[in-house]
Amino acid sequence: MPSFDDDHIGTRIREQRRLARLSQRELAARTPFSYSLLNQVECGARPATQNFVAAVATALKVDVTTLTGQPYVTELQRDRLAELVRPIREALDLYDLGTNPDLVARPTATLVAESDRLCAEVRATHLRNAARALPGVIAELTHAAWATPSTEAWKALASTYRTAHDIAVKLGYYDLSTVALDRMAWAAERASDPCLGAVRQYMRALVYFREGEYTIGQRLIAAGHNIVGQAQEGREGSAVAGQLHLGASVIAARANNVTGVVQHISEARKIAKRIGDASDVHWLSFGPVNVALHRMSAAVEMGQYDSALTQARRVRIPSALATSRRAHFLIDRARTEMETGHTEAALDHLMQARKAAPEQTRYHPGARETIRGLVHTARRTPDTLNYMAAWVGL
CATH class of the missing domain: 1.10.260.40 (lambda repressor-like DNA-binding domains)
Known part of the structure; x- marks a missing residue:
């Protein structure tokens, strides 16, 4: 051991x-x-x-x-990821400086496509690729939005700020993620896009979820519903509303509010049944599969591990599901397997998470704690578990 x-x-x-x-x-x-x-x-x-x-x-x-x-600085430095954070922090500080006379930005349409590509990179858990390209895209879009203001430019800039938030969270830089969300609100307001504003409230709620401030998280979800209510009726607004319900379900679970979990999962399921898979809407992965995954996550949060394991075994993950979401499921399932005494299965699912999303898994606190728990309970530590423990820096 x-x-x-x-x-x-x-x-x-x-x-x-x-x-x-x-x-x-x-x-x-x-x-x-x-x-x-x-x-x-x-x-x-x-x-x-x-x-x-x-x-x-x-x-x-x-x-x-x-x-x-967090952040796990030693591992980040070893992986050459820590050095990518400072340029992101600096790029977020450009927001109110107007145009840059020394910068030649690409056409807005190209930058819009680039902002979408960065979102896709994060969903594919290619964090290094996204982090390396992000500061330059933020700088170009900041210049373009000030030089020739348009809804498309401001929306794309808001999207890059959202990507900065996602990268910061996955690497454990929560102070930076908060700054990125503030910038996202600033750009979404200029884009006059209520759906973007509601997505930002959803992400803010998850910040308070991690910190254990469930009342504030619930208020932010409610604010998100109010904002998305200002959008035109349609698939986009419905998907955002559904994701808000999913966020509310895990907050309710963390607060041990079983009634709240049931209500929010039920509302999200109704929306998913009506609009089907909407994974393309704001990169939220909303749809019937994500509803099932959140229902399982809620059971994990409430310590209902037998129920969570039963649900996990019934879930069929489609190949099109974002890698980041698949890895999160595998880490949740590994925790559930460990808590129900299925230690070999727990290790197997952690290995699957590592194979699918190595950077995300290495810096996920839940994965690290599950590995620690497996090592502690093992009478004889398998080489694979020794390797995983060393890999995450334990």
Whole structure:
């Protein structure tokens, strides 16, 4: 069995708890979780679920990333990804500087197509490719939108800001993701596109979901519904509304609101049944399959692992589903398999996630914690598990 260093979520929780001058029992009393679980997580005997980490972070009044250790700088530097973040940060700062006299931008139509290509790269989990090209496209679109303002240019610029958010989240730079969402709102307002504005509220809600602030997340979802209600009736607005319901379902699950989960999944299913697959709308992957995946994710969030596993085994993932969404499902399923005692299956699904989306899987906190849990429970650690643990930096 590999000997992990002492830098993991449990040790960070212990450090922050001591800084707050709380005993384990006092901290546990401020969360929905037991003293026993907190004790096991702190000593490394149990992996920390994202729900658990969010609740503890809220109780300690610290950011979730303080406990997860994100971004995972050592691995990012080794993969030469950390060096791609600063140019993105700088490009986001160009938004109010107007035209750049030293820049010759490509035609707007070309840049619109390029912004769509970058979205596709992220969905395919080609994070390095997208991160490398993104700053230049943002700079060109910023110049073009100021030089010759048009709905198309502002929408494309908003799309690149959304891509910056997606990359930042997947690499663990949550401060940068917040800046990107602010820029997205700024561009969407100039594009006068309510659907884009509603998508931005959906993404903001997920930020608060990760931080354990479920009431704010629910309010943002409601605001998104109000915004998308201003759009013309049609497939685009329906798909965005459906995705808002899916976001609300996982927020309700994290808050252990079973009634809310059922209601939002039901509304999303009705929309998906009416419009079918709408994966092309704002790159949201909305459709019947995504509804099923969110229903399973909600069960995982509520700790209903037997139900989640039953659902997972029934899901048939189409080849056209975005790789990023497929990898997320595989990581969720691996966690479910581990929690129900199917450790070999859990490792197999983590390996599948790694094969499908190596960059996303390596920097996914859920994948790292599941690997840690598998190592702890294994009587004899298989070479494959040793390899996975070393690969994610444990």
